[in-house]
Amino acid sequence: MIIFVIKNLREHKNMTLADLSDKTNLTSSYLSKLENNKATNCNVNTLEKISEALEVNIKDLFYSVSDIDYLKEKMNETIDEYGINSKESLEISQVIDLLVNIIMNIDNH
Numbered sequence: 001m002i003i004f005v006i007k008n009l010r011e012h013k014n015m016t017l018a019d020l021s022d023k024t025n026l027t028s029s030y031l032s033k034l035e036n037n038k039a040t041n042c043n044v045n046t047l048e049k050i051s052e053a054l055e056v057n058i059k060d061l062f063y064s065v066s067d068i069d070y071l072k073e074k075m076n077e078t079i080d081e082y083g084i085n086s087k088e089s090l091e092i093s094q095v096i097d098l099l100v101n102i103i104m105n106i107d108n109h
Helices: 006-012 017-024 028-035 044-054 065-082 087-108
Strands: none
Touching: 006 017, 006 028, 006 044, 017 028, 017 044, 065 087
C-alpha cells in the first residue's frame, strides 16, 4: 500500500486542489482521493505530472514503512509546538497508524 503525502506537499506550496488540478490536468476529485489515500490506482505518468506540478521528486510523493522513526520524531516536535490535541499531531499520528497497520498486515501474510 502506498501512503501519499501529496496534500502536505501541496499545502506547503500554498496551492489549492484546483491549482494542482490545473497544473496536472487531473480532476480535483481524483487528486482528492489520492491525497486521502482513497485511490492508489495511479501510473507513473500521473505521478510525474503531480511531482512536476509540486516541483518534487516522484519518491517524495509518498511515505514508506521505513519512515516510521522519522514520523515519530516529527510527532514529538509537533506535540511540543502545537499540543497533543492539535490537528497537526493528529495527522502525523494517523500516518504512523497506517504504516504500523501495513507492517502488521505484511507480517501476518
